[in-house]
Amino acid sequence: MLTRTPWWIRIPVLFFLVFGLMEYFIDSGEQPAFMTYPITQFFLVLVLLLLIAIELILKAIENVMFQTLSKEAKERYLADKEKRWEWTWGKAVYAKMTRTKRIEEEAEIILDHNYDGIRELDNVLPPWWVYMFYATIIFGVGYLVRFHVVGDYTQSLEYDQEVAQAKLDIEAYKKTAKNLVDVNTVEVLTDASDLSAGQKIFEVNCVACHMADGGGGIGPNLTDAHWILGGGIKNVFNTISEGGRDGKGMVAWKQSLKPLEMAQVASYVLQFQGTTATNPKAPEGEVWINPDAPKAEEVVPEAPKEQASDSTTVAMN
Numbered sequence: 001m002l003t004r005t006p007w008w009i010r011i012p013v014l015f016f017l018v019f020g021l022m023e024y025f026i027d028s029g030e031q032p033a034f035m036t037y038p039i040t041q042f043f044l045v046l047v048l049l050l051l052i053a054i055e056l057i058l059k060a061i062e063n064v065m066f067q068t069l070s071k072e073a074k075e076r077y078l079a080d081k082e083k084r085w086e087w088t089w090g091k092a093v094y095a096k097m098t099r100t101k102r103i104e105e106e107a108e109i110i111l112d113h114n115y116d117g118i119r120e121l122d123n124v125l126p127p128w129w130v131y132m133f134y135a136t137i138i139f140g141v142g143y144l145v146r147f148h149v150v151g152d153y154t155q156s157l158e159y160d161q162e163v164a165q166a167k168l169d170i171e172a173y174k175k176t177a178k179n180l181v182d183v184n185t186v187e188v189l190t191d192a193s194d195l196s197a198g199q200k201i202f203e204v205n206c207v208a209c210h211m212a213d214g215g216g217g218i219g220p221n222l223t224d225a226h227w228i229l230g231g232g233i234k235n236v237f238n239t240i241s242e243g244g245r246d247g248k249g250m251v252a253w254k255q256s257l258k259p260l261e262m263a264q265v266a267s268y269v270l271q272f273q274g275t276t277a278t279n280p281k282a283p284e285g286e287v288w289i290n291p292d293a294p295k296a297e298e299v300v301p302e303a304p305k306e307q308a309s310d311s312t313t314v315a316m317n
């Protein structure tokens, strides 16, 4: 079969065969071997060159052999070559799977009714369709037995398992992808390592204006419930990232701090809430009420301290 196939089929088939074997035998973890081990790309190029070289050599041999043939043999050989290459096996399967009648044979299957000149052929159902139909029946029986007779696990159980797994995956992803936070996804970080990292960043960059205890100086007091630019992790993150109002002195830090670092220092800044600074600056701005928090009247006696104090300050205003 190979000698009858043209080179443009032979080369790709052999190439992908080698490629497939290579991927199968080289253990390269999640990524394909040709990505994990770039040296294999070199190997594949070599294989390709080799295949092309073999083709060229075969062609040359064919030419030489052709010259040695007698005149009639040459003609026969050329005539043989003229016949276009056909994928006989593929054609046979196609014919078997469709069982269509050729136009010349249609007379055999034409039905004898005639509606205003429109007539109907009695074609058989195409075998590819019939086999698929049988396959669905077998599948249906299997499914029935699996889920309605045995029934030890259901779709909703599968769903719950997948959701649980996805939650674990998200947690794992968040751990590795902390640097992807932005103002929309940022959340208060509570890990001691994050907070101490935040503290370091604060001490290096921010104390000059906000003081080490957050009491404020050039910058506003960060320990009280009043915020000029809004409290809560998202606003604070945004202020740090984008800076304060023009000309006030609070620059945008997104150039010099990574997203994770801004989340860390923002979380650290929020730790100042409710502490007392040695030399606090007078409150500036508004008391910030978290719009996501439960409303004041809904606050039950055991509600978290922070919301309770917010509502009392509001009441006093």
Ligand code: HEC
Binding pocket: 201, 202, 205, 206, 207, 208, 209, 210, 218, 219, 220, 226, 227, 228, 229, 230, 231, 236, 239, 240, 243, 244, 245, 246, 248, 249, 250, 251, 253, 265, 266, 269, 284, 285
């Ligand atoms: C050059 C002085 C200066 C430095 C350094 C500085 N800030 Fe500020 N910061 C300010 C000023 C001034 C404001 C008020 C901005 C305004 O009024 O728009 C401010 C506002 C803020 C606010 C908002 C406060 C509010 O009431 O809304 C936060 C949060 C903040 N700074 C955090 C930081 C952090 C974190 C750093 C270090 C990465 C830092 N700042 C560095 C001067 C500074």
